[in-house]
Amino acid sequence: MPLLRLLSALAASAVVAFSAPPVVQTDVFISGREGYHTYRIPAVIRAANGSILAFCEGRKSSSSDTGDIDLVLKRSLDDGRTWSPLQVVWDDATNTCGNPCPVLDENTGALWLLLTHNLGTDGQRAIEARTAKGTRTVWVSHSMDHGVTWTKPAEITASVKNTAWTWYATGPGVGIQIKHGPHRGRLVIPCDHYYDDAATAKPRSGAHAIFSDDHGLTWQLGASIGPDLNECQVAELFDGRGTLLMNLRSYRGTGVRLHASSTDGGATWSAPVDADGLIEPVCQGSILRHDAAKLLLFSNPAAKTRVNVTVRSSSDHGATWRDVTPLHAGPSAYSSLVALGRKEAGCLYERGDKRAYEKITFARFSVP
Numbered sequence: 001m002p003l004l005r006l007l008s009a010l011a012a013s014a015v016v017a018f019s020a021p022p023v024v025q026t027d028v029f030i031s032g033r034e035g036y037h038t039y040r041i042p043a044v045i046r047a048a049n050g051s052i053l054a055f056c057e058g059r060k061s062s063s064s065d066t067g068d069i070d071l072v073l074k075r076s077l078d079d080g081r082t083w084s085p086l087q088v089v090w091d092d093a094t095n096t097c098g099n100p101c102p103v104l105d106e107n108t109g110a111l112w113l114l115l116t117h118n119l120g121t122d123g124q125r126a127i128e129a130r131t132a133k134g135t136r137t138v139w140v141s142h143s144m145d146h147g148v149t150w151t152k153p154a155e156i157t158a159s160v161k162n163t164a165w166t167w168y169a170t171g172p173g174v175g176i177q178i179k180h181g182p183h184r185g186r187l188v189i190p191c192d193h194y195y196d197d198a199a200t201a202k203p204r205s206g207a208h209a210i211f212s213d214d215h216g217l218t219w220q221l222g223a224s225i226g227p228d229l230n231e232c233q234v235a236e237l238f239d240g241r242g243t244l245l246m247n248l249r250s251y252r253g254t255g256v257r258l259h260a261s262s263t264d265g266g267a268t269w270s271a272p273v274d275a276d277g278l279i280e281p282v283c284q285g286s287i288l289r290h291d292a293a294k295l296l297l298f299s300n301p302a303a304k305t306r307v308n309v310t311v312r313s314s315s316d317h318g319a320t321w322r323d324v325t326p327l328h329a330g331p332s333a334y335s336s337l338v339a340l341g342r343k344e345a346g347c348l349y350e351r352g353d354k355r356a357y358e359k360i361t362f363a364r365f366s367v368p
Contacts (some may be wrong), residue, residue: 001127007235008296013222021204023327024364025363025364027076027359028361029056029072036059036060037059039058039072039359040059040357041059041073041098041300041351042056043055043056043102043171043173043274044346045111046104046132047111048109049146052075052082054076056068056100056327056360057070057071057072057099058106063357065123065163066096068097068099069097070300071100071113071115072086072088072366075146075280079364080340080346083362087312089113090153095119096120099114099174100113100114101115102175102193103174103175107215110215113142114139114170114210114215115153116138116139117138117139117213118135118136122134138157138208139162139200140156141368147330158264159218160219160220160221165194166195168191170196171191171231172334173190175187175188176234178242178265179242180240181242181265182317182339183265185215186212186213188244188266189213190207190209190233190234190246191209192205192206192230192232193205193207193208197227197282204269206227207225208223208224208228209222209244209266211265222268222314225246225272229248230248230251232249233285233286233287234246235287235288235296237318238294242263245296246260246261246283247275247287249283255296257274257278260272260273275318276320278300281301281306283306285298286299287337289344293339294315295367296315296318297313298337302323302326306328308331308354309328310327311337311345312329313328313367324365327351331356332356333357334349343368344367346366349363
């Protein structure tokens with residue numbers, strides 16, 4: 001079924017009036033501290049024991065996407081009010097370890113962490129152009145103690161990367177476990193990739209999902225979504241059938257995000273369409289199913305540039321959106337949402353006074 005018809009069929013008739021609730025903000029990673037020049041690419045998830053885990057990239061010597069980058073973590077035992085000391089999950093000398101995308105298997109309590117790797121001397125453009133020494137590879141680690149310790153990352157590139165692709169990114173953000181329908185229990189990780197366009201011989205971007213039906217032991221590659229889109233996040237709709245909604249960063253110049261849907265657990269996707277009401281500054285965004293509130297939440301910079309990270313909500317499966325609360329009016333960029341209490345959520349996001357990458361902050365706020 002086409003996505004627009006699907007959303008219309010699912011749309012709820014109730015209209016809820018929202019007002020901006022108070023926001024409590026706590027800085028988690030501050031650039032220049034704890035051994036790193038810059039922190040970027042946040043991802044936040046709740047473990048089975050209730051701990052909140054905040055992941056990001058610790059960039060050793062600059063804010064660049066290229067170079068010596070480690071995957072780091074902090075944990076909170078009190079819903080984001082206080083945070084543990086910094087913990088390094090993956091440090092591979094001067095190489096790039098990044099794009100954290102964790103997912104919780106509620107059946108086993110295991111936290112799976114999907115990530116990517118490349119040589120620190122290889123930049124994205126060189127990898128896209130096939131002039132780099134290496135390429136982008138895909139890895140997985142997991143924790144059985146709620147994020148306290150992690151296994152050594154294992155490479156899964158051969159299972160989840162098309163050989164025609166060059167650049168590859170997991171997330172950034174979080175994956176989900178499907179709650180309903182024929183693929184209940186499946187772990188789904190949103191990803192993106194670049195490939196050589198046959199008509200122009202230039203790099204072009206797309207997105208896809210990878211998934212596991214055996215509790216993270218093996219991973220499979222789903223079909224591509226595209227073109228001219230990349231970083232994405234996925235949420236399960238409230239239809240009881242396990243329908244998935246993928247929210248995507250767009251390069252199509254329409255000024256809004258893109259949506260695609262899947263009725264087969266992320267194996268295939270509908271053609272992407274404009275997500276009216278969700279402005280696109282060409283930046284990563286986050287989408288979250290908040291079960292207790294029966295809402296989809298979305299966060300990104302609500303402007304034409306990377307400023308004004310704002311949380312919105314939808315009670316009609318993403319067909320329409322309304323503001324919940326602004327988080328930071330100034331420079332701000334990537335974000336990741338997590339459900340807290342029945343009427344509370346959190347957002348781990350990049351912000352600053354002069355530039356968007358001065359710190360990564362955790363905001364706690366009420367939802368309608």
